[in-house]
Amino acid sequence: MTPVSDPLFETPHLIVRPFRPADAQRLYEYHLDENVKHWFPNESYEDLAEAEDAIGFFLDCVSHDRLPYVLAVEFKETGELIGDTGVSEVEGHPDEVEIGYVISDAYTGKGYATELASAMNAFVFAKFGLQRVCGRVLHGNDASVRVLEKSGFSFLQEEMGAEDDPYGNGMLVYVCDRLGNLFLEMHPGFFRRDYVKRVSEEEPASEMLLDLREFDPAVYEKSLPDNVSFGFYDGPLDALIKAVDVVMPHWVPFFSEDSRVYCGFVDGEIASFCMIEDFGEHVVDASGSDPHAAPLSRIGGPGCVGTVPAYRDRGIGLTMIRNVTQLLREEGYDFSHIHYTYETAWYGKLGYRTFLTWSGRGVREVQAL
Numbered sequence: 001m002t003p004v005s006d007p008l009f010e011t012p013h014l015i016v017r018p019f020r021p022a023d024a025q026r027l028y029e030y031h032l033d034e035n036v037k038h039w040f041p042n043e044s045y046e047d048l049a050e051a052e053d054a055i056g057f058f059l060d061c062v063s064h065d066r067l068p069y070v071l072a073v074e075f076k077e078t079g080e081l082i083g084d085t086g087v088s089e090v091e092g093h094p095d096e097v098e099i100g101y102v103i104s105d106a107y108t109g110k111g112y113a114t115e116l117a118s119a120m121n122a123f124v125f126a127k128f129g130l131q132r133v134c135g136r137v138l139h140g141n142d143a144s145v146r147v148l149e150k151s152g153f154s155f156l157q158e159e160m161g162a163e164d165d166p167y168g169n170g171m172l173v174y175v176c177d178r179l180g181n182l183f184l185e186m187h188p189g190f191f192r193r194d195y196v197k198r199v200s201e202e203e204p205a206s207e208m209l210l211d212l213r214e215f216d217p218a219v220y221e222k223s224l225p226d227n228v229s230f231g232f233y234d235g236p237l238d239a240l241i242k243a244v245d246v247v248m249p250h251w252v253p254f255f256s257e258d259s260r261v262y263c264g265f266v267d268g269e270i271a272s273f274c275m276i277e278d279f280g281e282h283v284v285d286a287s288g289s290d291p292h293a294a295p296l297s298r299i300g301g302p303g304c305v306g307t308v309p310a311y312r313d314r315g316i317g318l319t320m321i322r323n324v325t326q327l328l329r330e331e332g333y334d335f336s337h338i339h340y341t342y343e344t345a346w347y348g349k350l351g352y353r354t355f356l357t358w359s360g361r362g363v364r365e366v367q368a369l
C-alpha cells in the first residue's frame with residue numbers, strides 16, 4: 001500500500017484528491033442532480049449507506065493503486081465537493097483505461113469538466129504508464145463530447161449494444177493516445193485560447209515532431225550565394241520586429257529581448273527568422289518493456305518561422321530550420337517540435353512528421369509517428 005498524498009493534483013479552479021468518509025452525503029446528493037442522473041443513471045446511490053460503502057471501496061483502490069481509481073473533485077474557492085473523476089479497466093487491454101468525470105449541475109457550463117478531464121488524463125498517463133485512455137459518451141451528451149475533444153481525445157467509433165448503455169441509443173467512443181496527451185502537456189489549456197477557437201474544421205492545423213536521433217542534416221543541401229549567412233540574432237530588436245511584422249504581424253508580441261532567435265541573413269539583413277523554444281521534458285514513447293519507467297525526452301523546436309517575402313523560395317528558410325534542428329540535436333534535445341503549422345510539406349522535406357491535427361473544436365486526428 002502506498003501513502004496517498006492529498007491533494008493529488010490541482011487545476012486552476014479544482015483540487016483533485018482521494019475521497020474521504022465525510023464526503024458521502026455530498027456524493028449521494030449530486031449523483032441525484034438532474035443532469036448527472038440522466039447521463040449516469042447507473043451511478044446513483046440507493047441511500048447514504050451505499051455512498052459510504054462506495055467511498056470505502058474507492059479509497060481502498062486508490063491506496064493500492066488499483067482500478068477503478070476514483071477521486072473526489074473539490075471547488076478550490078469554497079472547498080465544496082462538486083464532482084468526481086476516475087479511470088477504470090478496459091477488458092482485454094491492460095495498457096488502456098476508460099476515463100469518467102462528473103460535475104454537479106450547479107457547476108456545469110463553466111469549463112471545469114474540461115479542466116478536470118485534461119488534468120486527469122495527464123495524471124493517469126504518467127501514473128499508470130498507459131498507451132491509451134478512452135472515453136465513452138452516451139449519444140446526445142454533446143457537452144461531454146466537447147470536453148473530450150478539448151482534452152486531447154479524437155473520435156474512434158460508435159458502439160451499439162454496450163452493456164452499460166442505459167437508453168440503447170449507442171455510445172460514442174473517443175480515444176486519447178500518448179501523443180494526444182503529449183500535445184496538451186506541451187501546450188496546456190490550448191483550446192481555451194480565442195485564436196485557437198477560430199481555426200476552422202475545414203482547415204485543421206498540424207503538429208509535427210522529428211526524432212533528432214534519426215536526423216541527418218544532409219537531407220537538405222541547398223547551394224546558397226556567399227552573401228547568405230546564418231546564426232543567432234543579436235542585433236537591435238526593432239530590426240527583428242520589422243521583419244516579423246512584414247511576415248506575420250500577430251507574431252510581433254511573441255518576440256522580446258529575451259527570445260532566443262536564429263536567422264538567415266542576406267548581406268547582413270534578416271531574410272528568415274525563427275524563435276528557438278523549449279517545450280520541456282515529456283514521455284513520447286512508453287512502449288518499452290517497463291511502461292512505468294518510460295524515459296523522458298527533451299523537446300525543443302523552432303517557432304514563429306518566417307521568411308521576408310523578398311527572400312522567399314531561395315532555400316534560406318529551410319536551411320535555417322535545418323540548422324536549428326541540428327543545433328537542437330547538438331544541445332541534447334531528443335525531439336524537435338513544430339507547433340501550429342499548415343506547412344507540413346515544407347517541414348516534411350527535413351523529415352518532420354505530423355502526429356496530430358486540430359481545429360478550434362479540438363483534436364481531429366492523432367497519428368503514430
Ligand SMILES: CC(C)(COP(=O)(O)OP(=O)(O)OC[C@H]1O[C@@H](n2cnc3c(N)ncnc32)[C@H](O)[C@@H]1OP(=O)(O)O)[C@@H](O)C(=O)NCCC(=O)NCCS
Binds near residue numbers: 248319339
Ligand atoms: C513558409 C515559409 C517560411 C517558407 O520560407 P522560404 O524561405 O520561402 O522557404 P525555402 O525557400 O527555404 O523553401 C525551400 C524549399 O521548400 C519549397 N517550398 C517553399 N514553400 C513551400 C511550401 N509551402 N510547401 C512545400 N514546399 C515549399 C521550395 O520550393 C524549396 O524547394 P527546393 O529547395 O527543394 O527547391 C515562408 O513562405 C513564410 O514565411 N510564410 C509565412 C509564414 C509561415 O507560414 N510560416 C510557417 C509557420 S509554421
